[in-house]
Each structure stands twice: as C-alpha cells, then as structure tokens.
Amino acid sequence: MSTNVNRKPILFGKVVSQREISEDIYDLTLDISGYADLIQTIQPGQFASLYTDDSSMLLPRPISICDISKDEGLIRFVYRKVGGGTGLFSNLKPGDSLKMIAPLGNGYEVLDKINLKDKNCLAIGGGIGIPPMLLLSKVLSQAEANVTAVLGYRTDDLFLSEDFKPYAELLISTDDGKAGVKGTVIDAITASGVKADMIFACGPMPMLRGVKVYAEKESIEAYVSLEEHMACGIGACLGCICKTVEVDSHSHVKNARICKDGPVFNAKDIEI
Numbered sequence: 001m002s003t004n005v006n007r008k009p010i011l012f013g014k015v016v017s018q019r020e021i022s023e024d025i026y027d028l029t030l031d032i033s034g035y036a037d038l039i040q041t042i043q044p045g046q047f048a049s050l051y052t053d054d055s056s057m058l059l060p061r062p063i064s065i066c067d068i069s070k071d072e073g074l075i076r077f078v079y080r081k082v083g084g085g086t087g088l089f090s091n092l093k094p095g096d097s098l099k100m101i102a103p104l105g106n107g108y109e110v111l112d113k114i115n116l117k118d119k120n121c122l123a124i125g126g127g128i129g130i131p132p133m134l135l136l137s138k139v140l141s142q143a144e145a146n147v148t149a150v151l152g153y154r155t156d157d158l159f160l161s162e163d164f165k166p167y168a169e170l171l172i173s174t175d176d177g178k179a180g181v182k183g184t185v186i187d188a189i190t191a192s193g194v195k196a197d198m199i200f201a202c203g204p205m206p207m208l209r210g211v212k213v214y215a216e217k218e219s220i221e222a223y224v225s226l227e228e229h230m231a232c233g234i235g236a237c238l239g240c241i242c243k244t245v246e247v248d249s250h251s252h253v254k255n256a257r258i259c260k261d262g263p264v265f266n267a268k269d270i271e272i
Ligand SMILES: Cc1cc2nc3c(=O)[nH]c(=O)nc-3n(C[C@H](O)[C@H](O)[C@H](O)COP(=O)(O)OP(=O)(O)OC[C@H]3O[C@@H](n4cnc5c(N)ncnc54)[C@H](O)[C@@H]3O)c2cc1C
Pocket: 047, 061, 062, 063, 064, 065, 078, 079, 080, 081, 082, 083, 084, 085, 086, 087, 128, 131, 132, 226, 227, 228, 229, 230, 263
C-alpha cells in the first residue's frame, strides 16, 4: 500500500538493477510490485519525484517514467548524472530502497481520448528527453498506431535507441553528424519525408520550439513535455510556471504549473 500525503502517493521501490548505459547515463529499474493498483494508472509522459537519503537535499528530483512492466511490477528510469541528487542515485545498488512520489503530472492524456489505430505518430525525443518516449512508443504501438521514433543525440552514443525497435521505426539525428542525419530532429524528419498525423515530443526547449514551429507549418497536432526546473513538484510553490495562451483557472493569469498542469501540453496552448 502507498502512504498518501496530501493525496500524493509516496512509494518505496527496491532497486532491481542499475547500470551505466552511456557516459553518465544510468538505467535504473525498481520493484514497486507492492503498489499494483497504482502501476495500472501510470500514463506515458508522467514522472516521479525521487528522494535522496541525504537530509540536506530536501527537494526530490523529478525523473520521467521511461518504462513500466505491469505484470512484474517494475518501473524504469533513465537519467543523466548532472549534480548532487542524480550523483547519489547513481550509487544505488540492487536491494537498496528508494523513496519516491509517483506518478506525477498529467502525461499524454490525449492517448485515452482518440482511436490511435493506424494513426501515423512521431515520438520525438532529444537528449535526456528520449527516455519517456520509450513508454509512449510502446503504448502507441500496442494501440496499433504507426510509430516513428525520432531521436536526437549530440553524437553517435545512441543510448536507448535499440530499445525502441520493437515498437517504432527509427530516425536518428546527431549534432556532429556521426550517426543519422547531421542536424536537428526536424532535419531528420524532413530528410526522411515521413508524414505524421500526431506529434509527441520531449527534450530541450530549443528542440520543442522547433517542433512547435514544424507542427504549426504542417498543421499537425503536437503534444510537448517540458522538463524544466522544479521545486515542490506537486503544484504548491509556483516554481515551475510556463506561459500559456489562455488564462489559467488556478492562477487567473496566463500561466500554468508544469509539474501539476503539465508536464505535457498541447503545443498550441503554450508559449515556448
Ligand atoms: C518533469 C521532468 C522530468 C525529467 N525527467 C528526466 C529524465 O527522465 N532523465 C533525466 O536525466 N533528467 C530528467 N529531468 C531533469 C532532472 O530532474 C534533473 O537533471 C535533476 O533534478 C538534477 O538534479 P541534481 O541534484 O543531480 O542536479 P542539481 O545539482 O540540482 O543541478 C545540476 C545541474 O543540472 C541543472 N538542472 C537541474 N534540473 C534541471 C532540469 N530540469 N533541466 C535542465 N537542467 C537542470 C542545474 O541547473 C545544474 O546546472 C526531468 C525534469 C523534469 C522537470
């Protein structure tokens, strides 16, 4: 059973495995099989807030849910070690316990609202925005959509790309041209001539801006996930706002809280 503080489920996962799959990129799998009901509710695009056991680091670190196994009760995160919090996570060993709040955020809720069968979907991930595209691609593929995963990397260290192959066609772009198309994810899409009915994206802000412009030009519905800096992670501190086109019902200004109202937004609803 999960403890429920402020109606946010607090879970304790047990580390099953962790390995460094690329320089400073870690692939962490935890057993959360004791929370079977909760696992059933997890949507692609949602995230978890992971706590360190260092009491000087009060705030949890938001990390996207990369994959889940509903049958085995496993949850998977792929993260880049960038600072103190992720540095501590990288030391976790099998059998260790990790406290988290999950699932958080809205996820790609549109998946539940439309018939995805035979829809041509682009799952676009850039850098550390690639991991959540894996669960998304899996769910799209299970719904019989035609999925093309467009993955943007700095160089030819193509972490996670093999994992997409059961679910999606792959397009790769790299900044230095050492693999795939040299340039951006949009360059890779344009070079391939692939046509899309829907776009889902997660990655750095310049990439998301490019996706929004491309989607508007091609009249494609696009959903983008913003992995911006966060503090409380549960909608209480307004530390993660983004500008919206319409007035928000919570703050009554043109703002939305990325952690609570997002992190996924229809690209046309936000200014990025
Ligand atoms: C919804 C969401 C989902 C995320 N999913 C993932 C994921 O799947 N994998 C992953 O590797 N990271 C992800 N991140 C980013 C991750 O939360 C941060 O890298 C992490 O909190 C850094 O903690 P730290 O203590 O190691 O680093 P800190 O010591 O807090 O910071 C180290 C450096 O990283 C920068 N940084 C911290 N947070 C972010 C951020 N959100 N975006 C850009 N730079 C940041 C800081 O400015 C600083 O330069 C996600 C963020 C959000 C908001």
